[in-house]
Amino acid sequence: MAEIALHIVSFAIPDPPDYGGIIDVFYKIKCLSEAGVSIYLHCSQYDGRQPSPILESWCKRVWYYPRKTGLHGLSWKYPYMVYSRRDEQLLLRLQQIDAPIFFDGLSTSYYASHPSLASRLKILRPQNVEQDYYRLLAKRTPHFFKKTYYTVEALLLARMEKKLEMMQAFFTVAQHDYDFFKVQYPLAAHEYMPSFQPYHQVTSLTGIGDYCLYHGNLSVAENEEAALFLLEQVFSKTTMKIVLAGKKPSAKIIQAAAALPNCQLIANPDSSMMQQLIEQAQVHVLPTFQSTGLKLKLLHALYQGRHVLVNAAMLTGTGLASICHIANDAPDFLAKINRLMQQPFDLPEREKRQQVLQQHYDNASNIQKLVRYLEQHRP
16 A cells, blocks of 8 residues: 655744643644654744754654744735745745645645645644634733734634635644534534644653642743732632742742742743652642644643643543643632642542543554555555
């Protein structure tokens, strides 16, 4: 049988796999390579990320395209996240190598409607319903210029998400995204293919730790909002030990954490430090105010941490409610933190987690959804 070949257009270089959506891209490529798929990988290059030997060992070819940031990425027709990733060399290589094209995120899909690719099998991997994500960012930011940018981006993304008829299939990260695109494009194939991640076995320590932990990229608006909510409305009401850890904490977070004598802020921890913090915490407190996509820090906490306390928005589309504790407001978070700090994490709870996570987030079974689709649609 002929090999399966596949173009993957990635929104960034997915190595190192050190934040949300890029973790999904990295481990998806790894699983496809292990499944014998010949991968032609195209990466937008920015934020100081460099060519990756490990990706080049998994793929038949890897190309890197400098992202056109600033004014060169602006257009009144296309969202900035899409237009800034256009590159004529990318289009030329997609034309030259006759293989299906996997657009990993709406931001990579600038050339999806190009006439020269009309006969090609095209698959979209939405990371979110992007118009909703940017609309929520616009609603929450207090900065006028950011609010304007997010609002315009949301309008342009909404226009794009109504014009994706060229996609034959949608492989969505979250269940609610699956529902959205299936309604929009009933004639396309649809698969719920949860995020790929590095975990296989729940390794959570049993017993009791002595602190609560919130972690995430603290420069991201939605994480800043969640951290400030916890610092100002929850952690300020208790004397128990609190740890906040993550990349690039904003000035607001630094100031709010410094005001609490029971709170330790760990900025830019390396991977080994973060791993230790996650393993040793007694309660992972992970609210979000944007029910978009899947927050991979939730999986990290469930696979390797003890008790996980979230709000309902964190669980939207995940299928993980049965293995999390849920709080609805600040007093509810505080009450449940107080209870969970005294409650040992035990083996039956760890075994239940393993069962639920295996059902939804097993990389090997999830990659077969994509491999089977490609096998069924060989040229």
